Amino acid sequence: MSRLVVVSNRIADPRKTAAGGLAVALAEVLNGTGGLWFGWSGKIVDATEGDDVHFMQAGPVKLATVDLSQVDHDDFYLGYSNGVLWPVFHYRLDLADFDAGYIAGYRRVNQLFARKLMPLLQPDDVIWVHDYHLIPLAAELRALGCQQRIGFFLHIPLPPPLIVAAIPGHDWLIRALFAYDLVGFQSQADLAHFAGYVESEAHAQPLGDGRWRAFGRTVHAGAFPIGIDVEEFTQLTQAPEAMEMYERMKREYSRRRLLVGVDRLDYSKGLPQRMRAFREFLQKNPDLRSSATLIQIASPSREDVEAYSDLLHELESLCGSINGNFGELDWMPVRYIHRTVARARLPGLFRASQVALVTPLRDGMNLVAKEYLTAQDEEDPGVLVLSRFAGAAEQLREALLVNPYDTEGTAAAILLALQMPLEERRLRHQAMMKTIRQYDVHWWCDSFLNALQEAQAEEKGTSWLRL
Structure with missing residues (x-):
């Protein structure tokens, strides 16, 4: 069985069910594969303190974290993730701070995550990236030569195409999703919004069976509503x-x-x-x-x-x-x-x-x-x-x-x-x-990972170097 590598903004010890729904959902498969969970440590450090990876063992699961500088945290987390993407994805264009220039910090931290994660990967790993903080992570990993299968799950809504199109640089953001092999959404409505966007804005070719082709790659997408234990x-x-x-x-x-x-x-x-x-x-x-x-x-x-x-x-x-x-x-x-x-x-x-x-x-x-x-x-x-x-x-x-x-x-x-x-x-x-x-948290985890195993990226080029 391939090792599961989970990447999210924050991590949790999968042995502790009080850590939250994501930890509960992933504990079984992470423990079963001796998996790796990678993300931000939650610490803000001085920029001169470096960006080393910190490791902790949680049973068979390895937890790997990096610290962020104050500037990176403010631009990546507070600025672009929660000052732009969160309000827009929740249909609140009036609350989005489009003019502050946070996007550079958002890209910078995703590049940092990719650089630090890449040496930790094994050839047959399956990588599962979570949520809006890390949309471009697969593109950054592909630019470094990552060939492993990568899936992405968006835990928040995806709005209709015209709302997405209000984001400056929206084409770059959605293009980054084509670096994944599988993109998962919470609902059929979100999936329909994705299809509408990539077909109207990115001129993606629908191939049927939840597949779209654009930018020299084919991405699979589907609805995987998360459940509880x-x-x-x-x-x-x-x-x-x-x-x-x-x-x-x-x-x-x-x-x-x-x-x-x-x-x-x-x-x-x-x-x-x-x-x-x-x-x-x-x-x-x-x-x-x-x-x-x-x-x-x-x-x-x-x-x-x-x-x-x-x-x-x-x-x-x-x-x-x-x-x-x-x-x-x-x-x-x-x-x-x-x-x-x-x-x-x-x-x-x-x-x-x-x-x-x-x-x-x-x-x-x-x-x-x-x-x-x-x-x-x-x-x-x-x-x-x-x-x-x-x-x-x-x-x-x-x-x-x-x-x-x-x-x-x-x-x-x-x-x-x-x-x-x-x-x-x-x-x-x-x-x-x-x-x-029927559709509990274990179904959610199993159905997404099974779909990711079956997803076949038809090309694994290096066009992401200029994303």
Whole structure:
């Protein structure tokens, strides 16, 4: 079996499931092949300290990291990755900083990663590159003579061609994807946007079976929606911390019906729109006011960036206004928590909640939706209210799908969720859990790597030297 080499902006110890979904997904195959995981160390160092590779052994897996200088971090990570690509890929052209010249730093760090990774590679390695930070990495590796099979997975959405085309140098960015043998997306919609772009902007020739030819190469592309580890999350739901949280929530809210939202504080998550919809629900249903409480967790994220600080202030103002206008001495409609809640406690909160509001304006997948459903009591499950603009909506059709921009429509869905009969809740939950179990995180990993093994790059030239 070929060794798997994973490359991502940040790495995690695959032995620790608390490290996150990517580590859980990759642990089995990395451990099985004695794999290598390469990425940024998370450290910012003085430019004079060098760029040596640091190694750590995690069982059979080797972790290899490089440090970044302050300039490289600011240009590559804060600047181009999160100041240009993140907002544009989430359809927010108005928040993209196109004029700051970050692209040079983005290319520079991808070249650094390629230079440092190249000597570590073995001839039969299979390389899997992750996410928007590293789109040009394969092109940089090819320029150094890399002939190994390389796959790329985009964890965030890919917008329609005309939005992509708003990025200065967009042709260079998408051309870089043709250095990969396989490009994976979260949804069929993202795949369609890729096809539309490469055919209209890059004049790529569609070859059928998910293949396109341009720039002297053939790339395979497909939709591989990421899942969760259902067994692991079920065990987490039954663990003491989660059970304690569940029992406490049931005691404290014995006279209330709980709604829950768990998100990073990010403008893509639609948090102000969600609060306005909940306010609309309270206004139109005065008889339900004292019986429904929304617990909204918004984990801190990039609060030194103006767009995020503005969002924080808007959300705090909305929550305060709702509580001030509708609250009673013994009831507050919104419990707003602006901190990170331990992952081990979340399943208990999910299980105690009758409704989950997962209403992003745009999301690649959104695994909170799948985790909420997995935590439910199958005999008395809660209801998922899900944005149609989340990647998960393609799979979870039995959820109450909403347009988060439609305040009245979302408010109506909240009412419908709270009043849904038990039998309907069971049928919807059973259907969605069947999908979640079938397309779990192990299916995601296996299906992508199997497709990468089968992908055949027809030419492996050196045209990437002038990318």
